[in-house]
Amino acid sequence: MKIGIDKMSFYTPAFYVDMVELAEAREIDPNKFTIGIGQDQMGFAPLSQDAVTMGANAALNLLTPEDIAAIDLVIFASESGIDHSKAGAVYIHRLLGLPKHARAIEFKEACYAATAGLSYAQNHVAAHPDKKALVIGSDIARYGLSTPGEPTQGAGAVAMLVTANPRCLAFNNDNVYMTEDIMDFWRPLYSETAVVQGKYSTEQYVHFFEEMWATYTEKTRLSLADFEALCFHLPYTKMGKKALDTIITTVDEEKQAELLNYYQLSTKYSRQIGNIYTGSLYLGLMSLLEHQTTLTEGSRLGLFSYGSGAVAEFFSATLVEGFANQLYTAAHTEQLAQRKRLSIPEYEELFKATLPTDGSDYSIDEKLDQAPIKLVGMKEHMRLYTAK
Numbered sequence: 239m240k241i242g243i244d245k246m247s248f249y250t251p252a253f254y255v256d257m258v259e260l261a262e263a264r265e266i267d268p269n270k271f272t273i274g275i276g277q278d279q280m281g282f283a284p285l286s287q288d289a290v291t292m293g294a295n296a297a298l299n300l301l302t303p304e305d306i307a308a309i310d311l312v313i314f315a316s317e318s319g320i321d322h323s324k325a326g327a328v329y330i331h332r333l334l335g336l337p338k339h340a341r342a343i344e345f346k347e348a349c350y351a352a353t354a355g356l357s358y359a360q361n362h363v364a365a366h367p368d369k370k371a372l373v374i375g376s377d378i379a380r381y382g383l384s385t386p387g388e389p390t391q392g393a394g395a396v397a398m399l400v401t402a403n404p405r406c407l408a409f410n411n412d413n414v415y416m417t418e419d420i421m422d423f424w425r426p427l428y429s430e431t432a433v434v435q436g437k438y439s440t441e442q443y444v445h446f447f448e449e450m451w452a453t454y455t456e457k458t459r460l461s462l463a464d465f466e467a468l469c470f471h472l473p474y475t476k477m478g479k480k481a482l483d484t485i486i487t488t489v490d491e492e493k494q495a496e497l498l499n500y501y502q503l504s505t506k507y508s509r510q511i512g513n514i515y516t517g518s519l520y521l522g523l524m525s526l527l528e529h530q531t532t533l534t535e536g537s538r539l540g541l542f543s544y545g546s547g548a549v550a551e552f553f554s555a556t557l558v559e560g561f562a563n564q565l566y567t568a569a570h571t572e573q574l575a576q577r578k579r580l581s582i583p584e585y586e587e588l589f590k591a592t593l594p595t596d597g598s599d600y601s602i603d604e605k606l607d608q609a610p611i612k613l614v615g616m617k618e619h620m621r622l623y624t625a626k
């Protein structure tokens with residue numbers, strides 16, 4: 239039985255920062271951000287959007303009443319969770335009106351956790367082929383104003399429906415994975431922003447990719463020529479290219495050009511949204527599928543997942559017949575076109591806004607945010623969510 243992703247969608251908040259304007263405000267050559275880092279815009283979440291609301295908004299377009307009735311597992315993968323104890327998936331379960339007899343859990347391992355979520359969902363569907371599993375990756379990447387990490391921030395979520403006989407892509411059960419306890423990027427419990435050893439993190443990303451690729455090719459006896467395209471976790475769009483560069487010369491020039499073209503297509507959404515941590519690899523996958531015109535049923539795609547700390551995984555999936563009918567290209571394009579550009583002073587002011595931590599009542603100005611699901615305030619340490 240084939241198991242895989244039946245359909246997938248993303249959500250990013252209604253605001254963005256232009257990277258040229260940000261560079262100018264920081265007195266940096268804009269080419270460093272747009273070429274050196276490879277980002278044009280960066281999604282920004284107002285207080286009314288947290289990891290829970292973004293995750294629920296990402297799933298909204300995706301689910302028919304039949305899907306909702308068949309979902310008995312929802313996994314929320316995030317490193318921007320709102321509670322040390324209660325899973326964000328429990329709120330999402332309510333906001334989406336999912337069936338009572340479902341499991342709702344939260345997974346964490348930096349940007350890697352949605353990949354673990356997909357594997358758990360795959361095993362669940364293998365045991366219950368008539369059921370569907372919803373896997374959400376949702377995050378707000380925050381490094382702080384005027385920090386080296388600032389141009390690699392972003393905000394957004396992906397939602398993926400895992401089913402038997404998927405209509406988009408099927409997993410090939412060839413996953414390889416690894417763990418090494420390193421301190422390249424982390425966020426202590428008391429901190430709103432990540433701590434990062436930037437250059438070291440980029441070196442570790444490439445090191446983990448090389449190790450995974452060597453392990454994968456040895457295990458499967460496949461080579462780069464067996465793949466139509468590779469998708470990468472994209473903390474910024476130059477990063478995946480650094481990993482791809484380590485193996486690209488193993489194929490002829492024509493194949494190299496094809497792979498590089500698909501790589502560029504896989505970065506289009508991330509260029510406008512930035513790093514969304516857990517959802518980033520899958521945003522890249524959507525970007526590839528929704529911008530390409532040449533992939534066909536049977537195309538093999540490689541996926542590289544990396545979560546700082548660090549855990550990495552490489553696996554492949556095969557496109558199935560009719561996959562193009564499963565995409566939400568128009569809705570995604572529209573969503574990006576509707577966003578409002580924040581001036582740098584507006585962005586800085588919104589960046590500094592925080593929710594109360596002392597249990598006091600707090601209301602968020604709802605008019606700013608037209609999203610169907612949003613955070614409207616806090617009361618007695620509880621987040622108050624509304625769903626239209």
Ligand code: HMG
Nearest residue numbers: 267269270274348349386387390436437439440473545546
């Ligand atoms: P930096 O020190 O400001 O930048 O930090 P740089 O000096 O290394 O320059 C960046 C690139 O711009 C370089 O290109 C420069 O040459 C180029 P490269 O050598 O890398 O190819 N450049 C220019 N290009 C054109 N015109 C110019 C110009 N000037 C310079 N005028 C860094 C960059 C990414 C380290 C920083 O932004 C950062 O710390 N970001 C956060 C960490 C990060 O994203 N790490 C990625 C790997 S770890 C990961 O993926 C996991 C993560 O997603 C978290 C998780 O798992 O949860 C982060």
